[in-house]
Amino acid sequence: MEAFRHTHSSVDASPLCWVSDHTGFSGTIKDSAIDFVVTEIDVRGQLVSKAGVGCDLDTCSVECEQEKSHPSRNKRLKKPEKSPENLSGWPNHDRLEDAKVVHDEVDQIAVCSLSESAANSSSMPVSEAQGGTLDLLLGSSVAQALEKFASSAKERRPAAGQGAVDEATLSLGTFQEKSQRAAIHLAVRQKFPFLKTVTNNAEIQARPDPQYSELCHLVSEKEADGLFSFLDSKDTSSKFTFQRDGNKEHRKAVHHFVSKYFGKLVETKSFSEQGGGSRHGAVITVRFRDKVTSSRKRNANDCQAVPATYTAFTLRKANMETLEAIACLASELGVVPSDFSYAGIKDKKAVTSQTMVVKNVTIDRLQAKRLSIQSKGLKVYNLRAVTQHLQVGQLKGNHFSIIIRNIRKHQEDEPEASLTDRVFEAIKKVKEKGFVNYYGPQRFGLGQNVQADQIGLALLEEKLVKAVHLFFTPEEGNDPVNKAKRHFINTEDAKGTLALMPEYKTRERLVLRALNRYGINQEGCSRAWLSLPHSMRILYIHSYCSKVWNEAASFRLKTYDLKVVEGDLVACNNLERDLSSQNNQQVHIVTAEDLESNIYSINQVVLPMPGNNIQYPCNKLTLWYQEAFARDGLKACKFRIPALQLNVPGCYRRLLAQPQDLVYQWLEDCILATGESKQPRGTGDSLSLSFSLSSSCYATVCLREIMKCNV
Template identity: 30%
Template sequence: MEGDKVKRTRQHQRIKTWSHRKLITSTVDGCVVVRRGRAQDIRDDQRRSRASKGPAFTKAILYKFDRDSMDAVSLLARTLRIPPRAVSLAGTKDRRACTSQAIVFQRIHPSKLASANTELNGLRLGNFSSSRHPLRLGDLQGNHFTLVLRHVRVHPDSTWSLDQSLKSLRDDGFINYFGMQRFGTGPVPTHHIGRAILQNDWEGVYHLLMLPRDGETEDIASARRRWFQTRDAQEALASFPRRHTAERSILRAFSEDRHSHDYCGAIRTIPRNLRSMYLHAYQSYIWNSMCSLRLASPDHFKPMVGDLVPMAAGADGPLLDSRVSRGDQGLHFMTHSLITSSFFLQIKNVHILTEKDDLSKYNIADVLLPLPGFDVLYPTHFIGEKYREYMLKDGLDPERMRRSIREYSLSGAYRHILCRPANLSWKTMQYEDDKAPLILSDADILDGIPEPEENKNGQHMALILSLTLGTSQYATMALRELLRVDSSSEHHILLSQAIQPTVEESDTETKHDE
């Protein structure tokens, strides 16, 4: 086993990897000597190995542009040559936006992340720090938005001014629906996939993800056809675009196992965050349906016997102050929470209104509806029955949401019917050029780009909104309340088909989370 230093180093590494570091190697007179390690020696060697790779988890701020969150994770995993499961996020952000969010990497040294910035298209990493654990969906306290609406005009027949509409949004809030992003804009809604997972219908999940469908681009449609015609997982995997993470995960599992019958096993190779999104989409679908039924009832804007309210009703929602500054490592953000979100209230903190309660002490903003789960209370009036009715149609029981596969068990949560945005401010700006930026992204600020100046002689008017929303509250729903426009996925698909698919600042938001 004689040789130069490089060859000996490789031999050391191979032996340690093969023996799971239970053998200790050393170099004596140019030769690699192998011996069985003592327990303490093995622990010391493992400790040195972990230290050389950096902290157990490294937290950073991810800035992205023209990429959705799952696509960004896939790009980061490919660039860093790590599995996607080694990257965790607290939530997903829109593609057509300039967004900043926390991200955690497992066993990746900050210097490696910093150097990767030169290879990332549309992404930037910065503000590195060590962390003791990864992120999970929901591990954030809110989002701060800056939005630009162009070509703003007040309808001539409207009895409300622009300021009156915005003050109403600030003071009265909006219906706290889950936005269309929760359910996807593709031909197969994500809540259909979540429903099939909860039904333990693994073959059904597979078909929902893999079957050809209308409305897709030719490259994806061709990849789907190739898979069902040839059943060659390797060939189909090579033809599927990298952004289709779920489909590629299934094909990779089939190609490694050499068969395509273990649907459950293949689906479990899909990144956990993505599988969780499917389940949360089904919960969100049920919640939206129940919210519509509750608000369609007589005296719908008054609390009623059987409603759920927080024990300390009237508490404010979450606030988040987000700012950006320059830092030694590139992107550097300062965020801090002011008030904790009430989204994940426990049962002991939820009260069911009865005839003994003074209903005049409560208002509709206090009323909660549960997301289905095994650890939540349901309203005791007609809405509780509607939960059972709707879910039984899907072969599910809202009282029995535990599953044999633990990660598919849903404990549930609570959500306010109404949402009031925090820190809502606005201004108008005259402009001429539709492509000229009217606000700065975080990256623009770090790069020292000056603030856009208003063209007071411009023919068009833009409305610039700034607001803070809590966990899983949607700016698209606030805009729907303000603009009175259709927010369905079908409507937005038609809009996207009607315009050139370019990402301009008028379609984007600047968004921060913690």
């Protein structure tokens, strides 16, 4: 099989495969965090670092420390050496300049100003911010039809006493994802308050809102818009006030209207104008009701009557794990880590920007904590109110701006070969053929004595005590964390270990507190794992499933090469994202007739992540998966762990991945300070790479295919 060469990886026992047969080159990645910049791409295809508001320059403390250690990071772009041929569809010089700007911004450690973000968020009408999203959410043709429908509905609105509102409806289309439907509901309501949207079997329909029309018979259209926007904001710290009204009967009618339709959600009260007395009229103030504090268990209707506040923001971090950053934010804001949601985990040794949502924290409260959050080496900006948590996988992908240093040929390469030719050939091949969509080493815990997939396997076997001991297995070294872990392994003294464990090790301390309270038996360890947020517990299970997927991918490629074969699973659509939310109805088993028709390509082939609700391929991979589970003691595993409240339905992942907008640029060698003098690094040329990947794809795996070496 000439298309593949194999290399052993420390990630698992299975050799990993190449897609292309180019030679590649060597180099160093992640020389520092600022060499690896990751920016999340939201579901609309927009970089989250640029979403919504303008930015100005501000300095993050962690990044400042990096700048001190690398004072001469400013790089000058060299003119690219002449390429042997022109690539079809190769981005033009403007795109290369864009890539330069990205790196220049990183080198200057430019981050967005929170104060300007909050100012813009408060001054810009929500309808203006939401209205521009309808084209992206619905498509231009449906958005235009909605505009016409809204205009017509407004003209047909009945006058007071003329009967019911027009029952005309407009279908906006069918949307399978709940998060997408929620975004559409919000965007339509914010732009057209006089319309309401309803969902029927995933189809969203718009129709005139009779409640809005009824309110417009009592107050001005501006006030009606204001009340509905206030209700949609769900900001429990804010209030809404109607205009001063001297007619008591009219005020009574307004009170009655609000109570009739929104009484479980808000309460109203009239206030006389200060110093004016009741004869000058009064204003009606609307506020959200306080939370129910009684000890009785609330039913679903009670819970819906007190909506939570959700604030979305962009988080920028450097040299910090996502979960560690969440722990810092939770501590500063006085909430628990499980109140935060995110679309995906980002690299630790990198400068990353991603969207997060926090529950029951208002924009004002988050803004007030700006300086203390910044002191932890984090930056939050692009603040805005949203209606619900983020879901894992709720993103289109990530954009990467990477510098590879010390570029050189492989030792075994031909002496007369040109390094420029090697780089150009590698970029061209990966643009054309892509790479095997392996999970990257950071998914497993690179370089650790015990990797995350081993803990995940113990959890799936329901060996919870063993999983705890694996969790606390120390690494080499005598730092405080390893001292504490070593103490636990030697003594099983949870209380003593807790005293030794540093405050910033949030996960370890949560587990230790539970072990100290409930003991280190099966039940105590179950309580300990339950003390971690669900997103943390499930990560270990996903890590094991990812290891199995990597091994299955290698077996599939070594067995069948880059050919579609009978029994393969193929995606039934052209989605660019990972298929993590799709079910069995969205994959198809390739038949002999399909092969004769040649209707499927290798780019449509998917492999299952293990779970209890997925279809396995109907070829040699079926037996391979069975043997893999039997080898790991999971032959009878149902991928459910009731003791830990974990359910693993499984998902599908494309066998191959393709980088988008892949460009490169040579950089001149950098200068670093050594003691009192500045000396050349002497490490050769550096290369700037810029590309985007779909969600759940790993840049390090793409680089591995480009460079033809483990990175």
